[in-house]
Amino acid sequence: AQSVAQPEDQVNVAEGNPLTVKCTYSVSGNPYLFWYVQYPNRGLQFLLKYITGDNLVKGSYGFEAEFNKSQTSFHLKKPSALVSDSALYFCAVREKMTTDSWGKLQFGAGTQVVVTP
Amino acid sequence: DTEVTQTPKHLVMGMTNKKSLKCEQHMGHRAMYWYKQKAKKPPELMFVYSYEKLSINESVPSRFSPECPNSSLLNLHLHALQPEDSALYLCASSQTRLDEQYFGPGTRLTVT
Numbered sequence: 420a421q422s423v424a425q426p427e428d429q430v431n432v433a434e435g436n437p438l439t440v441k442c443t444y445s446v447s448g449n450p451y452l453f454w455y456v457q458y459p460n461r462g463l464q465f466l467l468k469y470i471t472g473d474n475l476v477k478g479s480y481g482f483e484a485e486f487n488k489s490q491t492s493f494h495l496k497k498p499s500a501l502v503s504d505s506a507l508y509f510c511a512v513r514e515k516m517t518t519d520s521w522g523k524l525q526f527g528a529g530t531q532v533v534v535t536p
Numbered sequence: 537d538t539e540v541t542q543t544p545k546h547l548v549m550g551m552t553n554k555k556s557l558k559c560e561q562h563m564g565h566r567a568m569y570w571y572k573q574k575a576k577k578p579p580e581l582m583f584v585y586s587y588e589k590l591s592i593n594e595s596v597p598s599r600f601s602p603e604c605p606n607s608s609l610l611n612l613h614l615h616a617l618q619p620e621d622s623a624l625y626l627c628a629s630s631q632t633r634l635d636e637q638y639f640g641p642g643t644r645l646t647v648t
Contacts, residue, residue: 453636455639460644461641461642462540462542462626462628462639462640462641462642463579463626463628463637463639464639465636465637465638465639468636507576509578516633516634521584521586521591521592521633522633522634523581523584523592524581524637526578526579527578528577528578529576529577529578531576
């Protein structure tokens with residue numbers, strides 16, 4: 420069975436410092452990984468995905484993520500955080516599609532990012 | 537345009553009311569989803585429509601009834617809800633089930 424873990428409930432970072440949000444996964448076969456961000460009272464916004472190819476994936480709003488197969492991780496990064504990056508971040512893995520499985524997204528518990536001025 | 541719209545933004549209903557949530561996308565996506573989200577928690581999948589056919593029902597109580605009138609529209613009909621059904625209801629769509637999902641802003645539902 421697929422699973423994804425976000426080990427930190429909250430990450431605090433000062434504006435201008437690097438931001439990292441951690442995600443580890445457990446899947447059978449090749450993983451399909453996603454990051455979403457949710458601002459207060461809003462829906463989720465797609466940031467980036469890893470399907471195959473380059474281990475460094477670039478996404479929206481200056482975010483990138485590094486896929487590490489040996490560590491089964493897909494950490495989200497931003498070189499210089501902004502106060503406006505304060506939000507709830509979700510990592511997700513798509514379940515393996517078979518004749519019996521549709522390929523649903525399984526979300527991590529979420530990590531609250533707080534960027535202070 | 538990667539926009540999914542949802543109406544209404546907020547809804548307060550009593551336990552005996554009947555109401556509907558609406559979702560619309562014009563991106564030509566063929567998969568559409570309903571999720572329920574409690575505060576500070578990840579979304580929980582409720583229903584999936586693929587090519588206008590119901591593909592997944594995650595054992596959702598029958599007081600929630602989805603409908604997909606056409607490839608751009610998705611409704612969620614609500615009847616005899618319970619206070620614990622109060623949540624943010626999110627609609628999403630994707631090109632196919634292989635692709636990333638795009639979410640609407642949600643409907644904040646309060647059941648009194």
